[in-house]
Amino acid sequence: MDKNAQIISGAIEVLHRNVDTGTPAASLDPRAKIIVTAVFVTVVVSYSKYSVLDLLPYFAFPLFLIVIGSISLKALFKRMLPAAVFAVMVGIANPFLDPNQVVINNYAFSAGWVSFLSILIRFSLCAAAAFLLILTTEMSRINMALKYLGVPDVFINQMFFMERYIVLLADEALKISRARAARSFGKKGYGITVFTNIITNLLLRTYTRAENIFNAMQSRGFTGTLVRGNKLKWKLYDTLFLLSWIIFFLSVKFNLIGSF
Amino acid sequence: MHMSDALISPAVGGTGYFASAAVIGYSIYKIKQQSDNIKVPLMGVLGAFVFAAQMINFSIPGTGSSGHICGSLLLAVLLGPYAAAVVITSVLLTQALFFADGGLVALGCNIINMGLIPCFIAYPLVYKTIAGVNSDKRRIWFACIAASVIGLQLGAGAVVMETTFSNISELPFSSFVMLMLPIHLPIGLIEGMITASVLVMLKQTRPDILSETVLSDNKTFPPLKKVYISFVILALITGGIVSWFASSHPDGLEWAIDKTTGKEELETENSVMVKAAEFQEKTAFLPDYAFSDADSRTSELAGTSVSGIIGALITLLISVAVGIFVRVMQGRKLISENG
């Protein structure tokens, strides 16, 4: 398959996630999940550049979600792999630039490699948290939570529509891509002219589509709100989730768990 | 150019969030004011479009590698800066959540680098100044290329500053800058050319899109000479300001180093580092961004600004050269069309 077609199909697969709504993870209030995830990533990035062992307890959170969400590890790793490449590319300079040494538990290590490892761990934790959030929560519930948390309608409508039409547009891009591949006899990659033609084509179709959708919305009395936020019900279970994890993160961060 | 959470500190991330939240909040307010309901599906679908377009790679001539467009400038021209900024924010959020392309803590900074800078600096100050509304092919090309190059340079510069202030990566500021800025020059050039081609094609097939969606008060545009002059001034100011900030860096970096390693500055015992330092001294004609090694702050700052301005002039020369090149090409085309 044409390389571009591969990229697009891969992306469509990522976007088309199926949230298993029967799991405990899915029934958690999305607001709780969003808040805990936000606290989690903030605490993780607050560590100094040489932190490695200190960060290990934080793996408890993604592991917990994996278990209660019945997430397949394979699916998670598949997503994390391409993103991990970025982290490696960025962090790989550290071992060559940092000439110092760092002492951990009475052993001396090359500081550059320690900070590189720290970068990888940070990345894994944060990426896993983001992926687990969307793997356990449907977009509609994320939008509802955002609305509750005070995000303006304009932005919620935006996320809403984008999610609805990304796959469709990616499909159209794929079709154009295949049509082009069928007439290019093995020539790889798009020249800039061809690319420009493809996206102009896609853009024009996008405009027509937007007008049609707008007409359909108007015809059914659209007034400006798409997502009604009153369907979320906060339960004791959610309070427990929220409080226990935040307390855990803060305890680890401020060394209240006295094991170091 | 997406910044990852692996390299960011909460302080930088938080600042990024505050700044971008404020600007995006204001943008949303402006959008609501216009109460143009067609915008709702249009913004959404264009967001999906940008997403899809970013997934299609094209081969960069002469390098054998491939790249993809960012799309911020195109969005700014099609939707106006406010709506474009909101759309880009939604795309970045989706990329962060679904692809870990850009971190969640770093999201605020990414919004600034790839959204706010193109929409609120490159578009109004560069594109609109040159192209105005309903301009001809030549101006659109010049405007797109200039706006794209400048926008990406500023964006890349911002990435460097944010990474360095976060102090997780070991890359020294000067090396990082020397790495990021030149790389983004051809990228900016190509994106500018693509954006221009798309706009020109749209002008021919769906001129109503351009006239009804571009929000501009600029009904008449200034003559090209005035444009060049304001361009020069802008570049000088930008170069001056950016390097001012850069000059405060050595202090900030030393403080950070002190905090983490207990040393005043990294001792360059490592032979690689020593060689690199020697090399830098030989090639940089303004070593350590200062005229002399006097400790006086003013001379240091003056030195920094001069080198920043020189850097800006070089950028300016390149974009003017491109503009002239484009004009020459247009001229040739006209001759061959009329001949």
Added chain:
Amino acid sequence: MTTHIDIKNLSYSYPDGTAALKSLSLSFKEGQTHALIGANGAGKSTLLLHLNGTVLPQCGSVFIRDCEVSKKTLYKVRQQVGMVFQNPDDQLFMSTVFDDVAFGPSNMGMKEEMIDECVDSALNQVGLKHLAGRHPTHLSTGEKKRISIATVLAMEPDILVLDEPSAGLDPGARRMLINLLKSFAHTKIIATHDLDMALDTADTVTLLYQGEIFAQGSPVEIFNDRKKLEQCGLEQPLSISRY
């Protein structure tokens, strides 16, 4: 039978100057199924868009009973005239089927409990109640088309306007759609290339050509006139031309 829709001297030109409709006058009787046929570009879709005020008349008027379609009456008109567009993907823009069908009633200000009933009833009418929780992207074209119809049925309109309802459907889905349309008592205006479907369902047929009415009459009259059909870039329905 009373006149339900009355169109008088309707004219419309595109921004580039091409005339889409040239002083068209037409009326549709209540309770009947009216087919609108013509080649691409004849003006069918443009005419349909006028029926619920998506496009407002540049010249002339459109009356739904005694209510003139204007900027002020849009809300009322859109409740009475349910429009089903050609591309179901553009019509189903919410994340679940239920939400799409509930969109109209919800915008009309209906209460939550009433909306649930309404959606149920609409989905029942098209026989797809079991798809309420599904994401529209995962459905077949036939299902999407029927749900599009449900999205307007939920608003309880008197008139149904459909643009190419059978386009892209496989024979089984098409037959289901035709039977469905026949089961509705609403006044129906259907723009279509599917002349056999028009023959099967319509009470009157209007043939458009270059923005004007070329011929009007019963299906039998229009579809037996091979010459007129061919002048307008069409041909006879297979059911007639074969026998």
